[in-house]
Amino acid sequence: MNYIWGRIYRYLRRPHPQKGWKWIKRQYFKPDKTGQSMDKWILTDSVTGNQLKKMAWTPIVRHQQVKYNYSPFDADLKEYFNKRDRNKFDLNNVAYRQKLAKKQKCVCPMCGMSITDFEEGLETHHILPVVKGGTGTYKNLQLVHISCHIEYHRVFPAKGDVPTPSEIAKCHKGIKGKRLAGTL
Ligand SMILES: [Zn+2]
Ligand SMILES: [Zn+2]
CATH class of the missing domain: 1.10.30 (DNA Binding (I), subunit A)
Known part of the structure; x- marks a missing residue:
């Protein structure tokens, strides 16, 4: 897990070398838009609103080793962030889904x-x-x-x-x- 977060951090940091981690967090991490979790920090594409599923949400399958060095992650991340035009993420959508889920x-x-x-x-x-x-x-x-x-x-x-x-x-x-x- 730490390995992956280290990679994400470095990847996000690269285009904004002068920005701090707090700024990067605000820019790229948003609450779960499906309202399925109360997680407020999910890696989010600000153009499409697509969110990367957290590993913790995926049930652990025993006897299946995760190969960290074979990961489509880098490709995913590139696709995520190579769009220049970033629309505003629909925060209302997130808010109402989370509120409904809770209710x-x-x-x-x-x-x-x-x-x-x-x-x-x-x-x-x-x-x-x-x-x-x-x-x-x-x-x-x-x-x-x-x-x-x-x-x-x-x-x-x-x-x-x-x-x-x-x-x-x-x-x-x-x-x-x-x-x-x-x-x-
Ligand atoms: Zn209906
Ligand atoms: Zn149902």
């Missing part, structure tokens, strides 16, 4: 499973769809698995009738069943 106690409200354990990406669901006047307030948002979200809108298309709470509960039950059966 939901890191559980997907549709299937009841963890939103941190899955490889699967997450999407923000509007409880009352935007086309029905739903807003982007926290009260109207849920952070859900992509497959749960697809399944939900297969049952309740955003442009269709607004489902009742009991219809929603029934749909969630169906999603949970599929998740448990491994068919989602």
Whole structure:
């Protein structure tokens, strides 16, 4: 781990020899935009907002040696930082996803499973769809698995009738069943 961070540090430092580590940290490290972790210091491409997954998030597979000298890391880093035009990273996006994850106690409200354990990406669901006047307030948002979200809108298309709470509960039950059966 230290080896890799040493490489990252040197790589980031090279184009800004006069800047300190604090400045580099602010420039290149941002909070987890998926809200899957509360980590505030993830190596982030300021153009695309792409974030490097931390090694600690990846489960350790026993009997599989990590070859530190065979690493696509250098190539990745180059691709990350060779873009000149850097747009502003969408901090609102990070903030609301983290807040939602915390509010939901890191559980997907549709299937009841963890939103941190899955490889699967997450999407923000509007409880009352935007086309029905739903807003982007926290009260109207849920952070859900992509497959749960697809399944939900297969049952309740955003442009269709607004489902009742009991219809929603029934749909969630169906999603949970599929998740448990491994068919989602
Ligand atoms: Zn889910
Ligand atoms: Zn939705």
